Amino acid sequence: MKRLKKILKIFFISIIILILLGIGFTFLFGDKIEEIILNKINSKLKKELSLSEIEFSLFENFPDASVTFSNILIQESFQNSSDTLLFAEEGIIKLNILNVISQDYSVNDVEFNKGVINIKYNENGDPNFDILKDNDEENNNFELNNLNLSNSRFTFSDEVEKIYTSSEIDNINLSLTKEDEKFICNLNGSLRNDSLVVDEVDYINNKNVSFNSEIEISDDSIFITSTNLSIGGVDFKNLNFDYSKLSSEYLLTTETENADISNVIFATPKEYQYLYEDHEISGKISAKVEIRKDTNFANPYSEIDFKLNNCKYKSKTQPFELENIYSDCHFDNDSTKRNFDFTQFRFSNFKSSKKGGDFNADFTLTNLNKYYLNVEMFSSWELRELNDFIEDSPFKNMKGTVSGFINYHGNLSFDSKMSGYFANSTHTADLNFKDVYLNYKESELDFVFGKMNWEVDNHNVKISKNKFSVSQSELSFNGNIDNLILYILNEEEKININGKLASDKMIFEELFTITELSSEKEGGVFIGPPNLSVLPTWLDVNISINVKEFWYNNFTSSDFTTDVNYDSKNLKLTADEIDMQTLDGSISGDVIYFENKLHDLVLKSNLDVNKINISDGFKSFDNFNQTFITNKNINGIATANIYLQAMWDKNYKFYSPSLHMSSQLRIENGELIEFKPMYNLSDYVSLEELKEVKFATLKNKIRIENEKIIIPEMDIHSTALSVHVSGEHSFANIMDYKVSLLLSDVLGNKVKESMSLEEIEHNHEGKTTIQLKMSGHVDDPKITLDKVQLKEDIVNEIIEEGEEVIKIIENKILNKEDPDTKEEKEKEEELDIEIEWDDKNPKK
Known part of the structure; x- marks a missing residue:
């Protein structure tokens, strides 16, 4: 313990002695040392150093002695200029204490704090730091091993090369050597760069920069190597920059590994930041970079090979996102062109995923002024992702999946221009849809597709393996659709459908409602502009139809076939070679349905009806919206050739005067059941006989025109009586009939039972007849004897x-x-x- 105390005592006494010696040395030799150091510095300078105070100390920067300068000022070397080259509130020169004692004043370290350094090259290429005196070559060389700058501002400008930069220095340590007109500077530190402008392009704007570099400057070149350089958080390794002052050519090579893409974007020059405005990108990137500036080109050539690792992408303008992105990539701006028009990004083995799907491709993106994309890809999508992407499309609420191979060659945009670019592109695809659901415009009908295949060749879509339902209709389609995708994207006004449509069950009244969506209606009333068509203008059709079971309201048919053509330019629908089995018989013929210039809807048809059940026919068509004679009142088998023409206004209101029909009619095994107008003959024939009147065959040519049913003269031989009838029946149920009854029937049927159908064929020639007139409303008919006609008949x-x-x-x-x-x-x-x-x- 005593030994320890003795050692401590000797230690502290030694310290005190050293301090006292230092104080004494400083007092005795400090001013001399200050003068020597200042003179040594001024001896090297063309202009003397300006300062406010100088102070020597052995202890302030111990273990080094130091000379501290306050408010140092060195002016630039341009003639007649008093601008500042270097200013520092504090400058410190550090000396080895032992060397000082031995009167060797070699400088070890120099520090500047809170200073300003302004480096310039004027328009003649002359520097402003030519501040050293011109001595002999041997003495003109110097070496500064350690210079520290802190809390200072640095600016650099070169009027010849148009290079400007300014920075706030946090801390930089440098060593400087001049040898044979060559400066070699080693830098290690960090700063905040306000700007680095080269040819009016600001490459580094408000970025933190750290470095470990060596700069070699000669009369004709600048060469920079950096083992580590960080700009805005992006770490570059093995940087080499070779610049020729004579030709202004340079070559920059460097590489980075697993850099954060957000930092790369942040480090991108401000002038090019617009490239990222509509995009969010994150993840890791590794790259090898080469940038070369040649005399013959205004812009440098850039070539970058890079890899994307676990990246994410999100469009700011469209609902499009990708994640888990991996790819080998290449970038260059074409060594022979060197501009944005010929710049390209090439992505190989691009793999990514997104919500409910994948996106794998090889593609090239060129022309950064107007993106052009060449891509071969496989992709799968959830269709709900497209709802917002194509929100102006007539197809709504899409669900399901689509996957397939796509080739696309055309411009690319992430805004509203994309649909137009797609319209002018070249593209093919093989797409498979599954479990698709959608609606068309405001229609309440649900379109459901189980599986569907599209083969896309530019704007033609070939559809196969396609079974789908529209509400209750079960359909399948094989054929081609032109401009379908363009119509979805709102780039074409119509689509063209060619193919074969088959159906196990078709509910036509539901499907027909789709055509009404092309017109503007409110409460069922057309409210659109006068020139807006009622029939759809967005669709041209040329298809053959084969329907096993066809429904239109109460009308049903089977094995329905026809060829349908719809011409949207002329607003004309034709159905040729119609053939169907219905009502226990068959119907064949042709139909034309079109919209005239007044936007009325016109139907024309020529039909052959073969042995259909009349009662079922009346029932199927809701008794043709009349109650005079219903399906309960009539029966029989009808065969006819019918020409029909009718018209509706744009609100689908029937225009009854337009109805025109010409029919060659034959009814077999006919029957009138409780047909009340027949009861009006009860004064002449037994009422019981009139409740159920049967007739074997009825033939006539019946017309409808001017809102009247016109019945030419015809004979009806029935079980109740034989009648010769002709006349008219208006749509207002006003009758004007002439009826001839056999006198023998009138007299005989009062007492005898009704005849059989076989007896109806009996020859009634030569019998006396009673002539009747039946007129007035069906609810209050007037029946009178036609006496003149009766007398003439008897006379004849x-x-x-x-x-x-x-x-x-x-x-x-x-x-x-x-x-x-x-x-x-x-x-x-x-x-x-x-x-x-x-x-x-x-x-x-």
């Missing part, structure tokens, strides 16, 4: 019977030749038969 019958008697007498009694064989003689002969009537109306 008597004359015919008289003539027959004369013929018998002449042939049988007088043995005259048959009058049919002697027409000329008959014309010369005259019958003199007189018939007298009580009402003095004789008739010959």
